Amino acid sequence: MSDFVKELKVVENPKEDGADQEVLPFSEYYCGAKPQSVSPAAGKIVQKFFNWAQAQSLWVLGFGTGCGAIEIPPLYTSRYDVSRYGIFPRPTPRQASVFIISGYASVKTLKRIIRSYEQMQNPKFVMGLGSCTINGGMYFDSYNTINRLDQYLPVDVYVAGCMPRPEALIAGFDKLKERIKAGRAEGANDYAENLEWYKANQKKVIKNWDMPDYNW
Amino acid sequence: MDDLIKRIETKFTILDKKHQRDDLVFLTMEKSHVVDVLTCLRDTEGFRHLVMISAVDYIEYDVFQLTYLVHSYERHVDLGICLNVDRNNPVMDSIHHLWAGAQVYQREIKEMYGIDFPESPRVDEPMILEGWDDIPPLRRDFDTKKYAEETFFPREGRKTHDPRKVMEEQLYPHESKVKYEIKRLVRGNRNHS
Numbered sequence: 420m421s422d423f424v425k426e427l428k429v430v431e432n433p434k435e436d437g438a439d440q441e442v443l444p445f446s447e448y449y450c451g452a453k454p455q456s457v458s459p460a461a462g463k464i465v466q467k468f469f470n471w472a473q474a475q476s477l478w479v480l481g482f483g484t485g486c487g488a489i490e491i492p493p494l495y496t497s498r499y500d501v502s503r504y505g506i507f508p509r510p511t512p513r514q515a516s517v518f519i520i521s522g523y524a525s526v527k528t529l530k531r532i533i534r535s536y537e538q539m540q541n542p543k544f545v546m547g548l549g550s551c552t553i554n555g556g557m558y559f560d561s562y563n564t565i566n567r568l569d570q571y572l573p574v575d576v577y578v579a580g581c582m583p584r585p586e587a588l589i590a591g592f593d594k595l596k597e598r599i600k601a602g603r604a605e606g607a608n609d610y611a612e613n614l615e616w617y618k619a620n621q622k623k624v625i626k627n628w629d630m631p632d633y634n635w
Numbered sequence: 636m637d638d639l640i641k642r643i644e645t646k647f648t649i650l651d652k653k654h655q656r657d658d659l660v661f662l663t664m665e666k667s668h669v670v671d672v673l674t675c676l677r678d679t680e681g682f683r684h685l686v687m688i689s690a691v692d693y694i695e696y697d698v699f700q701l702t703y704l705v706h707s708y709e710r711h712v713d714l715g716i717c718l719n720v721d722r723n724n725p726v727m728d729s730i731h732h733l734w735a736g737a738q739v740y741q742r743e744i745k746e747m748y749g750i751d752f753p754e755s756p757r758v759d760e761p762m763i764l765e766g767w768d769d770i771p772p773l774r775r776d777f778d779t780k781k782y783a784e785e786t787f788f789p790r791e792g793r794k795t796h797d798p799r800k801v802m803e804e805q806l807y808p809h810e811s812k813v814k815y816e817i818k819r820l821v822r823g824n825r826n827h828s
Contacts, residue, residue, distance in 0.1 A: 527763050554790040560780035562772040563763060566787040624786060627766030 449631045456608035457541055466602065473516070473542055474599040476505045477592065480515035482535055485522020487548045487582055499585045506592055512538040517595070520572075522582070523551035525563045529571060530625050536572055537634055541607045544599070546591055547577045556581055570620045573606035636660060636712055639680065647672055651717075661702070661715040669718050670728050673703060677733055682707045682714060685733075688740035690748045694775045697722045699750055703730070720750060729755035747773040 442448075460466045483491060494501050495508055509515040512535045524532060536545070547568045550556030555566035568574055575598060578591040598604040610617060614633070622628050640660065643649065651663035664672055676682040682705040691700045698719040706713050720727055729752040731738040741752040743762055749771040752758050761767065770777050783789070803811040 525763065527765055530765070554792075555783075555787070559789065560783045562777070562779045562782050564783075564787075566783065566789050570788045620788070625766070626768060 449634050451631070453614060453633055454537075454607075454611040456611040459602070467600075470600050470602055474596040476507070477517045477544070477595070478507050478509045478515050479517045479519055480512055480535065480539065481508045481510055482512075482518065482532075483521050484524050484528050484532060485520075485549070485551060487519075487521030490548070490582055490585055490588060491519065491521060494585045494588055499589065501589060501592065504589070504592060504596075512536070513540065515539055516542060517544050517546060518572075519546045519548055519588075520552050520568055520574075521548045523549075523556065523558050523561075523564045524568065526565065526624050527563075529565055529621070530630075533571065533621055533625075534630065534634055542599075542604070543607050544575045544595060544604050545572050545606055546595060547574045548583060548588065548591075550579060550581045553577050553579060565624060571617060571624075573609040573617075575604045575606050636710075639710075639712075639714075642680075643672065643675075646675065655715075658712040659715070660712075661717055663717040663719075666718045666720065666727070669703065669716055670730055670733075672716055673705065673730055673733055676705055676714065676716075680707065681709045684708065685730075685737060686713065688737060688744065690744045690750060690773075692722075692748065692773065692775045693719075694722070699725055699748060701727060701744075701750070725750040727752055729753065729758075731755050747771055749774065 460469055479491075481491075483489075491508075493499055494506075501507075506517075512518075516539070518532075518536055518539065520532065536543070545568075547553060551558055551564065552568040552574070555561070555564065558564040559566060565571065576591050576595045578587050580587055583591075595604065618632060636657070640649070640652070640662070643662070647664060647668050649662050649664060651661075653661040653663075655661060684706040686704040686706050687702075689702045689704070691702075693700055696719075699722060701718050701720060703716045704713055705716070718727075725748070727750055729737070729741060731741065731752075738755050738757065741755045742758050742760065744750050745752060745755075745758050746762050746764055746767075764772070769782065772779065772782075800811070800815075803814075
């Protein structure tokens with residue numbers, strides 16, 4: 420935690436008296452609690468039903484990180500129309516359940532990716548799109564682009580290609596649905612259980628860490 | 636174009652001239668003259684458009700070469716003004732008072748090459764390299780591959796099985812061993828000479 424977050428910030432009081440108000444951003448704007456892993460529902464049949472329901476409505480966060488973002492609009496529009504499969508874009512991480520990391524992620528973007536991912540609510544799934552998220556792709560020796568996404572976030576499905584076409588994305592969504600129905604898409608629980616390991620990796624590359632450890 | 640260069644030559648010393656095309660000429664100037672040349676070009680010769688500022692790291696000559704490319708809408712010609720900055724003391728005068736857009740290029744060059752432009756607005760703020768603590772990454776003595784391997788957890792590559800080599804090793808083990816040993820020696824000699 421840097422001094423940027425620790426220090427007091429004075430903001431103007433919106434009330435009528437006009438007096439300034441002191442705010443501690445670290446404790447007042449963010450929830451300090453760590454994430455907890457969610458245990459499966461009591462009954463096997465109930466859990467199966469939950470998984471089936473989750474697989475049928477995947478809401479995707481509208482966050483394009485790299486060149487792969489160009490493949491997302493045709494996916495939603497009339498030609499490939501993934502709303503047939505219950506897949507739908509959402510504007511905010513609070514309403515989304517699938518995070519598509521579409522292409523290369525620079526270190527500056529990775530910081531925003533982590534914030535958005537942590538703001539998403541359970542159940543949440545991550546899909547890595549393109550070679551860049553798998554092994555760095557053509558940016559394997561770049562000074563500013565991460566090589567393996569699964570060191571920083573729990574990835575459920577990778578879609579290989581440079582760039583993968585929208586059909587490949589639909590195949591990836593099919594794979595993700597299979598995993599959810601089989602109860603194997605436990606990325607959020609994995610993230611909660613191995614938070615220290617993920618945070619150590621994230622802080623190794625994000626050198627100006629000026630946000631809380633877990634912000635949501 | 637020639638009359639323009641002659642007119643510039645009367646006022647400033649031109650160290651080097653390079654006619655790239657009919658409508659593109661690069662002039663190398665003294666570092667201390669460049670801001671005056673650009674002011675003159677903008678105000679009296681009609682070069683109103685700053686196309687870009689670029690930097691090249693000539694580590695073998697121990698200099699950075701800066702190029703200011705300006706464009707004239709009346710003549711439809713581009714003029715590049717080049718200068719050399721000492722690599723050990725990389726400081727250049729800012730031209731944000733001539734073109735406000737220059738501050739973005741100067742910020743970027745400061746970040747990527749470490750060439751300082753004092754008094755340029757927000758020149759010290761990072762553009763993409765937030766919290767960078769190494770030498771500037773586009774300098775040629777910065778080893779990007781080594782840095783990436785140390786920082787970004789590279790994934791080990793797949794094994795390749797060339798079908799021809801595999802079958803040769805299965806069917807004729809001794810002959811293939813001799814063949815590839817000869818190939819290795821020949822290739823080694825070729826690299827040495």
